[in-house]
Amino acid sequence: MAKQDRAVRTRQELICSAAEIFDRRGFMSASLADISTGAGVSTGALNFHFSSKKELGETVQAAAEEGLRYITTTCTEARPSPLQTLIDATHVLATQLGENVVLRAGLGLDNDAAWHDGAELWLKWRSWVRGMLTIAEYEGNLAAGVQPDDACSIVMATVMGIESLGRKDAALYSRRVVTRFWKMVLPSLASQESRAKLDAGGSEVVARWDEHTRAGDGVAGPLTVARCGTRVDER
Template sequence: MAQQDRAVRTRQELIRSAAEVFGRGGFADSSVSQICTRAGVSHGALHFHFRNKQALGEAVEAAAARTLLHVTGHVPPGHPEPLQLLVDTSHALVARLSRDPLLRAGFGLGSDAAWRGGALLARQWQDWVRLTLTVARRQGSLAADVVLDDAVQAVTAVVAGFEVLGRDDARWYARRAVTSFWRLTLPQLAAEAVRARTVAAGSSALASRDAEPALDDAWPTAR
């Protein structure tokens, strides 16, 4: 049991270290040696868990996708306030990006020209935004002239843009940056009856949305 626990910890540390190295230098310019040094393990230990750098990148992307799912959750078809859910979740996601190199690396790999993965976190986020806005449309929460595809593209692009801009300037991760976006957007997006009760800075439920995931949820198990 102790050996198995040690193997799980080593695997987790390798994924975490790879995320940090990929985040600094991109996938192509990151080496297995850099990752091993950062994790404090030998090349043999790395290759016990991962065939090569590609497999390690896939593990980073998969773990980041699980973290994103933890942040967003599933959208209940009858959610009473889907627009507030969208606002709160965007705040929770940007806050998590500000402190989680694994999640940042997952998004970063998706826009890395050298990466050939499959998780595509930006698409996962886009699908969640589309589902949430579809629920809002069905409930009459969107303004009548809002084109669903346009709204999905705008929200997806802006929140993904916070991740890109925040790599070089952490002010883009600030809550006030996300709030400013929603203050500008909600008057055009929300139906009049919903506009006044949708809080651009996030609702009181926001504090519970950004809890850390359990290790079993965030990390793949050892083989």
């Protein structure tokens, strides 16, 4: 059992190391030697777990996809209004982009010119965002004349901008930035009746997430891979 546990830990450390290097240097410049060194194992040990750098990239994206799904599912299961669900999910995603290198690297690979046949995580996120906005439209939560596709484009542009620019300024990965965005957007996006019930700063779902994250009790589930560190400040 101890040997099996050690193999699991080694695999997790390799995923973390690969994510950190993909995130800092991009897929093309990442080397298997540097990834194994970052994980504190030999290149032979890396080859035992992963046959290629491409397989490592696919594994990082698979972990990021699981994390993204966890965010949307957790926020949806709380059953607030669709717009509040969307607000909450953007808050969690923004802070996780700053805290979880696997999630950040997985999304980053989608926009990496050297990466092909990826998981298209941003398209999956866009599909979920549009779904929430479509439900909001059906329930009469959107302001008159607002189309889900148009609103989705604005949300996507903002979140992807936070992900990209946050690599240069980690302060963008914050609740404060997301709250300001929603305070500016909601008067044009939401109907007057629904707007009165929305919290641009996030509902109790986000507050509970923050509390559990600080406590380190594992509530983030698949968002943590062996407690991967984050190195935003090293970029």
